[in-house]
Amino acid sequence: MPRLSMKQMPRDVWVLSLVALLVAVGFGVMVPVLPVFARSFDVSQFEVGAVISAFALARLVMGPFCGRLNRAIGERVALGIGIGIVALSTAGAGLSRSYLQLLVLRGAGGIGSAMFSVAAMTLLLASVGPELRGRASAAYSGGFLIGGMAGPAVGGLLAAISIRAPFFFYAGTLVLAGAAGLALLSRSQIRPTDKTGEAALSFADAWRRPGYQLACAANFSTGWQAQGARSTLVPLLVVEVLHEPTSWTGVAFAVAAVVQAVVLQPAGRLVDTRGRRPMLVAGLLICAASSALIPFASNMAWLIVILCIFGVGSAVMSTAPTAMVGDVIGGSGGTPVAVFQMSSDLGSIVGPLAVGALADHYPLPIAFGIGAVLMAAIGIWSGSGLRRTNA
Structure with missing residues (x-):
């Protein structure tokens, strides 16, 4: 190549x-x-x-x-x-x-x-x-x-x-x-044969492709864990567990965002050169492991380090699933793209509600751990297909 x-x-x-x-x-x-x-x-x-x-x-x-x-x-x-x-x-x-x-x-x-x-x-x-x-x-x-x-x-x-x-x-x-x-x-209309010469897929046809299913599942889990556990519970962790002022939450998120921004282009290059599935597996497992460790951070320094590691995984998750969807639909649009977007929206809606309810009745590691297990499970599922031809 x-x-x-x-x-x-x-x-x-x-x-x-x-x-x-x-x-x-x-x-x-x-x-x-x-x-x-x-x-x-x-x-x-x-x-x-x-x-x-x-x-x-x-x-x-x-x-x-x-x-x-x-x-x-x-x-x-x-x-x-x-x-x-x-x-x-x-x-x-x-x-x-x-x-x-x-x-x-x-x-x-x-x-x-x-x-x-x-x-x-x-x-x-x-x-x-x-x-x-x-x-x-x-x-x-x-x-x-x-x-x-x-x-x-x-x-x-x-x-x-x-x-x-x-x-x-x-x-x-x-x-x-x-x-x-x-x-x-550009003013050109998207055509069913753009870039690949193949007819645009219906949602039903796209859903039959394992790569598309994985991309949607990964997008859902990212919405759940990033908007749910991370965004909802980290501010509470900073104030109620680490006993730091609220301003430190903004500092931690800002540093992690900078790391994610720096890693985005290298992650995109690896997705293109090393393959979608290997990078998807890596991104999911990095996010799963780091988010599971968040509630065990003993001070702000460790929390920032862990959030930065999560940011590295998030950079991969911002690129690999989208590229997988593009491969499946051949560059055309329609309902498959809409459903892919909806999977993240659904995770962003369900995640905060679920982790909030869990945090009300169980220790914080449980609330963080559910999303981490979800991401790890999808990563293992994706990894099981590494030896098969990508969908």
């Missing part, structure tokens, strides 16, 4: 990475603000959580319709419309005068987010051949990661001006992202 460099990456990959960066910066701006804004309507903590969950739930419900809808109107147009829906709903949420208005508008944003994310993933996979899918996935994930790192800091500064200001900033970054996508992405 000839040696390929990032310079040979198609323009659409860089445009989509820029779009991801702009979307993630805006979304990150909302992280420190949204719960506080919802609470300002004098509602319960459960109702605050409902505002946050409404976005993810709407994404999940909209997911099954995105493949056919996006193909009907074109992925580039669907990306622009989806981002536009999120922008309008976000600006409306910033003007909300009641809790119900905020809840409904956040849910509406999830509909647009589903359209955007499925269209963007379809365009990404169709823009490159199999020899570059790992690195293309790394570039795209890197846009989200860097934007997500910068966003909360900007959100904190904007909140000092007004609790509503971050909503309008987010809407602005979304307008820029949508404009960039519509103006800079």
Whole structure:
């Protein structure tokens, strides 16, 4: 296989990475603000959580319709419309005068987010051949990661001006992202024979491929463990077990995110050159082992080290499953891409609820351990197929 460099990456990959960066910066701006804004309507903590969950739930419900809808109107147009829906709903949420208005508008944003994310993933996979899918996935994930790192800091500064200001900033970054996508992405329609010459797979056909099943299962487990155990329980661990101020949670997550960002491109290169399954197995087992160790960290230094190791595994998990899906569907889009995205959304919804319930009744190692066992089991399942031809 000839040696390929990032310079040979198609323009659409860089445009989509820029779009991801702009979307993630805006979304990150909302992280420190949204719960506080919802609470300002004098509602319960459960109702605050409902505002946050409404976005993810709407994404999940909209997911099954995105493949056919996006193909009907074109992925580039669907990306622009989806981002536009999120922008309008976000600006409306910033003007909300009641809790119900905020809840409904956040849910509406999830509909647009589903359209955007499925269209963007379809365009990404169709823009490159199999020899570059790992690195293309790394570039795209890197846009989200860097934007997500910068966003909360900007959100904190904007909140000092007004609790509503971050909503309008987010809407602005979304307008820029949508404009960039519509103006800079190639205008060619995704065809069933793009890149491979093979007909596009239906979801039923894709699901029969072990590689696709593994990718969806891995995506679900990553959503569960990253959004569930890590994001939900680590802040509690820092404050209630290690007896450190809340600010240390942000420091730990920021350091781990930097490590993940640094490892993304090498991970993508290995996914392309060493194979999808071997790297998927490595990523799953690294995440499983490190997350199982998190509750046993005796101080902040060890916790940061363990979270950095988890970040290395997460970098692999940001690239290998996506590349596997691209191999299965041959660069075309449709429902298989939507379901792949939905698997992560489902894990992100179920995970926090499950680990929260476990942490209420059992020690923290149990809550962390369930997700670790899930990831390890999927890794072993993937490893059992290493000697077979990749699906």
